[in-house]
Amino acid sequence: MFQRPRGTRDILPEDMDKRKYVEEIFRRTFKSFGYREIQTPTFEHLELFTAKSGEGIIEEIYAFKDKSGRDLALRPELTAPVIRMYVEKMQMQPKPLKLFYFGSCFRYDRPQKGRYREFTQAGCELIGVNTPAALAELISLSWSCLRNIGLKNMVLKIGNLDILQAVLDKLGIGKEMQRTLLPLIDKREYGKIEEFLSSEALSHSDTERLIHFLKLDNIDEIESFVQELGLRKDSLSHLRKVISFLPMFDVNDFKISMEIVRGLEYYKGIVFEIEAPSLGAEKQICGGGSYELISLFGGKNVSTSGFAIGFDRVVLALEGEGFKFPSSKLKTYVIPVEEDVLSNAIQLTMKLRKRGIASDIDLTGRSLSKSMKYANSINAENAIIIGKKDLEEGKVTVRDMKTGEQRLVDVDKVIDTIV
């Protein structure tokens, strides 16, 4: 027996229905905001990802050589591919350019609940505008996607990396130290942060100050802190402007957070994350912000921002909230009782199908009772039982599979009876 590769999943029909429900509402929401869908290849030149994230990423991704010796990699995320595509093909398009996507991504991770080696991301990139209103709209879009699918328990956190960067610089925490420190901030591991900064001989008072800063979530207190440190306030005013626009975009519930790190190499300015607290350790379901990648990829620099939603986790979070996904049951199962009526049964089934009514028919020739059992097991809503004698009088039996109620109806009126 063959098994699927470790860390990957087979999606069974019931789960697929849930995923298609979420995907369709995400798509509708992206479109309602004026975004347009695109698709990039499943693999890219490895260099694209090392240029963005450094050589270290090779350890975490599926990298391989093709038969011509090219270094390729299964994409670990979609922002780099989309910006690569923009630079290659879309630079001349009118701005702002609003693009969204769905796609499989791949990471060579230790598999665990809510964390797979192949996972789906939904996301978007906004190219060519970075006014506070535009960033508020972007945040609103991510929030709208998640709210529109019916997710209730979510926390939106917004920060500004320029403020964090200025504080780190001021405290003398250089690039080298940041490389170790930032992932610890990202994971909110304060014990390890203190340990690390002490090992790097940062003064106890500066360590305290940094930790105090990271935990601030009130914009006035952040302003005071920034002022005390003697830093410029433009990043703070920018953050203030962005959040002042949020209520206009129907986002009334958010927190300010200085703990958001993301990828400090290319994220700049506004960043945001959405968590579904019910998911525990893997609670982050969305992350985004402003970033700079275009010039790195050889394009003419314009402002860029975007976000990605962890599709699989969102489905888990909805399930966790006991959300009732719409079911896609089979509407009718047609059962020809004798072989003589098979042709009529087929033609009725095809008529139903053409009307868009999901219908199936027994073509195994098995007994009525076995067919009824099957109709039941696949959760068909109705069974249409076609017997020779009834049919000679132009009638068929329609059975409601839930109530067991049976009615003899005119063949011509079957559709009206069912719909």
Next chain:
Amino acid sequence: MFQRPRGTRDILPEDMDKRKYVEEIFRRTFKSFGYREIQTPTFEHLELFTAKSGEGIIEEIYAFKDKSGRDLALRPELTAPVIRMYVEKMQMQPKPLKLFYFGSCFRYDRPQKGRYREFTQAGCELIGVNTPAALAELISLSWSCLRNIGLKNMVLKIGNLDILQAVLDKLGIGKEMQRTLLPLIDKREYGKIEEFLSSEALSHSDTERLIHFLKLDNIDEIESFVQELGLRKDSLSHLRKVISFLPMFDVNDFKISMEIVRGLEYYKGIVFEIEAPSLGAEKQICGGGSYELISLFGGKNVSTSGFAIGFDRVVLALEGEGFKFPSSKLKTYVIPVEEDVLSNAIQLTMKLRKRGIASDIDLTGRSLSKSMKYANSINAENAIIIGKKDLEEGKVTVRDMKTGEQRLVDVDKVIDTIV
């Protein structure tokens, strides 16, 4: 500048719209026939594909090792993964089991028009029934998918591999010779067929006989041929039965063909192909039939059949027929003329979006004329121009971007005006 890997594609918004149109109608058609959607991983253990198609396939696919030394491969097709999934997870489900899928597949091919290294397949597998009526229904489903998207110029060919196999056996063309011969038959390369058979010392009359047989497309003539050769006629009667059911399933236009080969290692019995002649060399857009894979993959044998549609080629074929794909234009572009009205403009835009009306808004603060130019360039249907003075009187201007007609309407009636 980074480029996408050779043989892969970026799908731009305009092309994506076309693909989504086709995908949605395929999905609706599959569902109307009682099929349910599934998804398998993008890569599988390499062994799965060599077990099905032999070691030779390694040359044609993306095979690689993961960091634990596992041999993996990007899937070149979806039947093996789906059957692997069935054996692993779905054997106990009630039969027949009707599954459909969409997915990227990968082949290390020389790129050419209509042939990419990453391509999309749509398809289905029917597990647990192989009556003639069920096979006719399967053929009808493939035909319905293609007809429902609006494709006109198609040729459906149906054959039976058991007949071909019996003829080859009778003429003394053994497995070894078949390995070279069958791909030549598949490509209808009759010159090379003659050359090869003569090099293998098959008598001239037997070569003539085989070629005569392969070109037969009349079922009565095929029957006479089979009879003359002294072969059993059950496969022929089976084929007759299948085609007798096709008109009931709304398939009235098809050809019988003995030239269909597919993968003779696992295909057995009924096979079929659909061609879009306008596509030239890459005209095959669908292939399917009955096959045996379950026991090879360690499962309890039940009958299986299915088909796969070359999604990319279907889109090309539709384009070639000049098909008018539905457009997904932006319905409204909102332009706040002064910054004072930005908040009102945002709120109106959000109201439109919540009503499901794809709407965008200028958040760059640029001039009215520049915004109008942008609205025009993105093909927005309407522009809503919001000026301070009008708004004080509760009015906004709605401009039909096509006709240029402008109307001053009540803010509360904007939605009615647009829809």
